[in-house]
Structures are given as C-alpha cells and as structure tokens.
Amino acid sequence: MKLLYVHERFGALAGAEANAHITATELGRRGHTLGILHGPSTGKNETGWNSSFPHRFALPRSGTAAATAQALEAFQPDVTYVHKMADLDVISTLVASGRPLVRMVHDHDIYCMRSYKYDYFTRRICTRPASLACMVPCLASVVRNPEGGFPLKWVSYRAKQREIALNRQFHRMVVVTTYMRDELLRNGFDPDRIRIHAPVPRMGDPDLRSNFSDRNLILYAGQIIRGKGVDVLIEALAKVRSRFECVILGDGNHREYCQDLSRRLGLGDRVTFKGFIPQEELKAYYRECSVVAISSVWPEPIATIGLEVMRYALPVVAFDAGGIKDWLLDGQNGYLVPWMDREAFARRLDELLQDKQRARRMGDAGLQLVSERYDFEGYIRDLESLFSGVSATGGKP
Numbered sequence: 001m002k003l004l005y006v007h008e009r010f011g012a013l014a015g016a017e018a019n020a021h022i023t024a025t026e027l028g029r030r031g032h033t034l035g036i037l038h039g040p041s042t043g044k045n046e047t048g049w050n051s052s053f054p055h056r057f058a059l060p061r062s063g064t065a066a067a068t069a070q071a072l073e074a075f076q077p078d079v080t081y082v083h084k085m086a087d088l089d090v091i092s093t094l095v096a097s098g099r100p101l102v103r104m105v106h107d108h109d110i111y112c113m114r115s116y117k118y119d120y121f122t123r124r125i126c127t128r129p130a131s132l133a134c135m136v137p138c139l140a141s142v143v144r145n146p147e148g149g150f151p152l153k154w155v156s157y158r159a160k161q162r163e164i165a166l167n168r169q170f171h172r173m174v175v176v177t178t179y180m181r182d183e184l185l186r187n188g189f190d191p192d193r194i195r196i197h198a199p200v201p202r203m204g205d206p207d208l209r210s211n212f213s214d215r216n217l218i219l220y221a222g223q224i225i226r227g228k229g230v231d232v233l234i235e236a237l238a239k240v241r242s243r244f245e246c247v248i249l250g251d252g253n254h255r256e257y258c259q260d261l262s263r264r265l266g267l268g269d270r271v272t273f274k275g276f277i278p279q280e281e282l283k284a285y286y287r288e289c290s291v292v293a294i295s296s297v298w299p300e301p302i303a304t305i306g307l308e309v310m311r312y313a314l315p316v317v318a319f320d321a322g323g324i325k326d327w328l329l330d331g332q333n334g335y336l337v338p339w340m341d342r343e344a345f346a347r348r349l350d351e352l353l354q355d356k357q358r359a360r361r362m363g364d365a366g367l368q369l370v371s372e373r374y375d376f377e378g379y380i381r382d383l384e385s386l387f388s389g390v391s392a393t394g395g396k397p
Contacts, residue, residue, distance in 0.1 A: 001391060002033045004077035006085050006094070010058070011042035011049055015304055016106045019199045020083045021045070024052040026380045035075045037068060037090070065089040072097055078391040082170070084109075088163055095169045100390045102172045105180055107301055110167050111187040113140035113155045116227055117322075118298045123226075125299050125321065125339070129186045130160055164188070171390050174383075176302040177323030195386060198302060198326070200379040209313050210289050210363065212356040216244040218349060219289045219314075221282065221305055224252035224273075227298035229319065231258050232342060236295075238265040239346035242353040246271045246293075247285060286312045290359055291352045294318035297340055302326065307374055310366035315359050317348045327374070333366030 007020055025048075028034045035055030050056070057071035068090045072080070080094055082103045094101055108117045111130045118125045119138065126138070134140040135157055145153040167173070168189055175181045176198045184194055218237070224230050230248060237246055248258075248271065255273060262271045292309045294300075299322030306316050306327055316334035318324050319341075330336040335348040352359040 001078045001387060002035070002076065003027060003387060004055075004071070004075050004080045005034065005036040005053065005083055006038075006080060006090065007036060007083040008039040008085050008087075009042050010036070010038040010040070010046070010056075012045040013042045015199070016084050016104075017042070019104075019106075021049060021052055023380065023383060027384065028052055028054075030380075030384065032384075035071075035077065037071045039085075039087075059087070059090065065093045068093040069097075072099065079387045081387070086163075088159065088166065091163070091166045095166050100394060101170045102174060102387065102390055103167060103170045105173055105175045105184065105301075108183065108299070111160075111164055111183065113157065113160050114138070114143055116298050117183075118227065120226075123297055123340070125297075129188070130164060132157070134160070171396075172386060174386070177326040179299070179323035179326065180301050197379065197382055197386070198307070198374060199304060200307065200374045200376045205283060205312075208283055208286060210287060212290050212360055213288060215288055215290075216242060216353045217285070217288045217290055218244055218246040218293055218353075219249070219285055219291075219309075220246065220293050220295065221249040221285075221309075222294075224248070224250050224255040224258060226254050227296065228252070228254075229295035229297035229340075230254060231261055232297055232319075232340060233293055233295035233345070234258060234262050234265060234267060234271060236342040236345040236349070237267055237271060239343060240349050240353075241346075242350050244270060244349070244353055248273045249275070249277055249282070249285070251275050283312075286314065289314055290356065291334075291349060292316045293345075293349070294324065295345075296321050296324070298322070300324050307370055310363075310370040313360075313363035313367040315352055315362035315366060317345060317352070319345070327369065329369070333362050333369055 005020060005024060009017060024034050034053050036053040037057045039059050055075055059067050064087050079100045079102060084106055109115045113134050141155050141157060142152055143155055145151055164187055173184055173189060173194045174197050175194060181194050181196055185191060220233060222228055259273055262268055292314050294303055294306055294316055296303060297319060302323045316328055318328055319339050320336045321339055325336055328334055328336050337344045337348055
C-alpha cells in the first residue's frame with residue numbers, strides 16, 4: 001500500500017512528530033511505501049525522517065494547492081493520512097481529489113479558534129461546539145501569536161467554519177480518546193467515520209521499576225505553560241503534610257512565574273526545576289519516584305506522559321481534565337481528582353506517600369492496564385487495518 005503522510009513540519013519536535021515518525025517507520029518495515037507532503041523542517045533528526053519517508057514533497061510558502069495536486073499526481077497514494085495540517089488550500093485540494101483520506105486528530109485545533117478549549121482568563125474548560133459564542137463572549141478571534149512579531153493575531157471565524165466543513169468530508173477521523181471523539185460529535189462529525197486509536201509509544205525498559213524509597217519523590221514532566229497547571233500543582237504541594245521532594249522537568253513560558261510562586265509558598269527547598277533532560281536521564285527519576293503528578297487544567301486530548309510512566313509501574317495523580325479519564329481509573333492505577341481541587345490533589349499525594357504498598361499496587365495495576373490496552377504492535381496492526389479498509393472501500397464506512 002502507498003501511504004502519503006501530510007504534516008506541517010518535517011523532523012522531530014513534539015508528540016505529533018514523534019508519532020508520525022514511529023508509525024511511518026514501522027509501516028515501512030512492514031512493506032508499505034511511504035511518502036510525506038510537509039511544511040518547513042525542524043532541523044532535528046532529518047536523517048531518520050529521510051529514511052522513514054523515501055518519497056518527500058515539500059510545500060512552498062505560496063501555491064500550496066498546486067504543490068499538493070502535484071504531489072498526489074506524482075505519488076498516487078492509496079490512502080492520504082493527514083497528521084497535522086492547518087493550511088486550508090492543502091486540505092481543500094485533498095478533499096477535492098476524491099482519494100481516500102484519513103485524519104489524525106491530535107488536539108483541538110480543527111474546531112477551537114484558541115486551539116486549547118479553555119478560557120485563558122477563567123481557566124474554565126469550554127464545553128460548547130464552535131459557534132458564534134467563540135466570538136462573543138469568548139473573544140477567540142484574537143489570540144496570542146507564537147510566531148513572533150506582533151504579540152496578537154486575528155483568527156477568522158468564517159475560516160474556522162470552513163475548516164470544520166472540509167474535515168467533515170474526510171473518510172475517517174482518528175482520535176486518541178473517547179473525550180476527543182465526543183468533541184468531534186459535538187461539532188457535527190459523522191460518528192460512523194470516527195475511530196479511536198490512542199498513540200502508543202514503544203515499550204520502555206522492562207527491568208526498570210521504582211524502589212519507592214523514603215525520598216518521597218513526586219515527579220512532574222512536561223511543558224511549563226499555563227494550561228499544564230504547574231502553578232496549581234505548587235499550590236497543592238503547599239498543602240501536602242508528608243515530607244516530600246518534587247522535581248519538575250521541562251520548560252516553558254510559565255516557568256519563571258512558577259519558580260517565584262514556589263519560593264513565595266516556602267517550597268524553594270522542596271521543589272526543584274530541572275528543565276528538559278535527555279530520555280536516559282529521565283529513567284533515573286523513574287527509579288526513585290513514588291508518584292507522578294499530572295496537573296493539566298486544560299482538557300488534555302490524552303496526556304501521553306501518563307501512558308509512559310505507567311510502563312514503569314508508577315501511580316499517577318491527575319486532575320479530571322479532557323481525555324485523561326480514558327486511562328487513569330480512579331482508585332486503581334492512581335487518583336483522578338476533581339478539576340482544580342488543590343486540597344483533594346494534596347490529600348491523594350499524601351495517601352500515596354504515606355502508603356508505599358498502595359502506591360506499588362496502583363503502579364502494578366497501571367503497568368497491567370497499559371500493557372493490555374496500549375500495546376504498540378496492536379496499535380500498528382489496527383492502524384494498518386484501518387488504512388487497508390479505507391483503501392479497499394474507497395472510504396465508505
């Protein structure tokens with residue numbers, strides 16, 4: 001089968017890129033022919049991407065519709081797999097081609113003008129479909145500009161409605177959790193075209209387990225941006241009664257604020273910000289960790305860090321936000337805490353720090369769950385079956 005990936009970047013960067021690369025590598029190993037229609041290069045692991053995608057078609061700065069049509073004509077894919085792409089000229093050309101189309105939905109970009117489904121000021125999670133309410137009272141037409149220059153940019157409501165309409169015409173929409181499926185349904189997508197396939201990383205070190213030592217290490221790993229709620233985590237840590245040490249791994253534009261908050265709450269000697277560290281170094285923290293904290297207050301599509309740490313038999317405490325409840329079963333492999341409830345978060349951390357046997361049992365339950373439900377070979381096999389079915393039926397449900 002000839003599979004054409006479509007992605008806004010070329011090279012390693014974040015979770016979407018990691019998933020695109022690992023699935024393409026495995027599908028290529030299984031004998032499929034891989035191509036990619038892509039935007040600018042990230043400059044990272046280009047050698048690996050060149051190997052996984054022997055056929056490459058770069059999108060120019062302008063004229064993307066023509067470039068897309070040329071790539072389709074040159075490669076003649078059996079299935080086109082849109083991983084992440086916001087360029088509506090590209091999307092409309094793919095839809096107009098009539099070829100079988102599959103879309104991976106990593107996040108809220110397709111149907112949310114802000115792209116993160118929660119109010120920046122109140123931090124309340126949005127439960128509405130895309131509508132005129134996005135303009136008033138949400139004011140989502142004016143958002144932060146991450147590309148530099150002027151700090152704000154305009155988002156067109158009409159363009160967002162067109163984007164939703166175009167994506168409704170895809171033959172399959174692949175989502176990562178039940179929550180993400182429900183968001184598509186809320187926005188008028190055909191339920192018969194939606195499939196749930198959680199992105200599954202390869203198995204970690206099967207011999208690495210935490211010693212649940214008296215160090216009482218609480219670990220956070222991820223971006224330090226406002227939606228990740230690291231400030232809320234620090235406020236919860238100030239209420240923890242047990243002796244503990246918390247290591248925060250990662251970086252972002254909210255780090256300085258969180259560091260200052262930690263000092264103001266008297267946690268400067270117990271909360272350490274380490275920045276980004278290599279994957280191999282991360283294992284040393286897993287070996288000493290007693291509980292992993294996931295403090296996201298925005299609606300996470302899935303929070304794949306949870307799947308990763310469960311592979312090392314670690315219990316998780318997290319807020320009930322978005323798709324986390326798909327894999328975090330309250331009282332079984334950790335605790336799912338009511339959204340933004342700092343007191344409850346602190347109590348659950350205390351319980352696991354004070355009862356290491358319970359923490360160990362929950363960690364073991366998490367390992368069993370992730371091994372059974374999030375198996376990499378099964379994930380690739382199901383994805384392969386999805387592509388084959390779409391190709392054979394011309395995209396009919």
